[in-house]
Amino acid sequence: MEMENAYQLENKMMEEAYEELASRGELSIRLKERLEKTFGERFTNGWKLANSRSVRRYEFKPSSRVVWVVQGRKSEYQVMPDIPFCYCDDYYFRVMDKKRGLCYHIIAQHIAEALNKFEKISKRDSQYSSITDRWRAKELAESSE
Numbered sequence: 141m142e143m144e145n146a147y148q149l150e151n152k153m154m155e156e157a158y159e160e161l162a163s164r165g166e167l168s169i170r171l172k173e174r175l176e177k178t179f180g181e182r183f184t185n186g187w188k189l190a191n192s193r194s195v196r197r198y199e200f201k202p203s204s205r206v207v208w209v210v211q212g213r214k215s216e217y218q219v220m221p222d223i224p225f226c227y228c229d230d231y232y233f234r235v236m237d238k239k240r241g242l243c244y245h246i247i248a249q250h251i252a253e254a255l256n257k258f259e260k261i262s263k264r265d266s267q268y269s270s271i272t273d274r275w276r277a278k279e280l281a282e283s284s285e
Contacts, residue, residue: 150241151224153178154250161254179247182240186247195252196259203265207272208253210245218275219249227275 157175160167167175175183189195194211208219210226217228225231230243252258263271 146238147241150178154242154247158250158254161251165255179242179244182242182244182247185244186251189244189248190251190255190257193252193257193259195249195257196261197253198261198263198271200263200265200268203268205265205268207268208249208258210248212245217245218272219245221246221249221253 153175157167157171160171179186189210189212196209196211198207198209199205200207208221209216210219212228215228217226219226224242224246226235226243226245228243228245231245234240235243249258
């Protein structure tokens with residue numbers, strides 16, 4: 141599967157799942173089966189994370205900036221759902237290498253947002269760097285290796 145096709149297919153399916161979850165609060169059996177077939181373990185892991193409240197949404201005031209964080213198996217990862225982008229290794233090694241379109245952290249974020257099953261945390265704008273520095277520090281350390 142070409143990257144553009146995988147990316148488009150997976151994002152289109154997640155948009156469909158988001159709409160269905162947001163409007164009905166659940167997935168139809170047909171769509172859930174399609175998601176499981178397309179994403180495999182990534183869907184299962186994302187579903188579990190979303191339903192275990194492993195997703196956090198930081199909102200910074202007064203700017204209204206939002207940072208999404210997903211607690212994965214090894215660490216917590218910043219997720220940027222609008223791009224979509226994640227700081228996890230799966231994203232770097234499989235999504236960026238065109239082997240798949242989404243990691244399970246992005247899937248978890250979409251599900252959690254659609255179901256409103258995430259922790260909401262308010263912070264002041266002055267605290268933004270203290271929250272996001274951990275990912276920038278990791279990125280800098282990896283780029284210097």
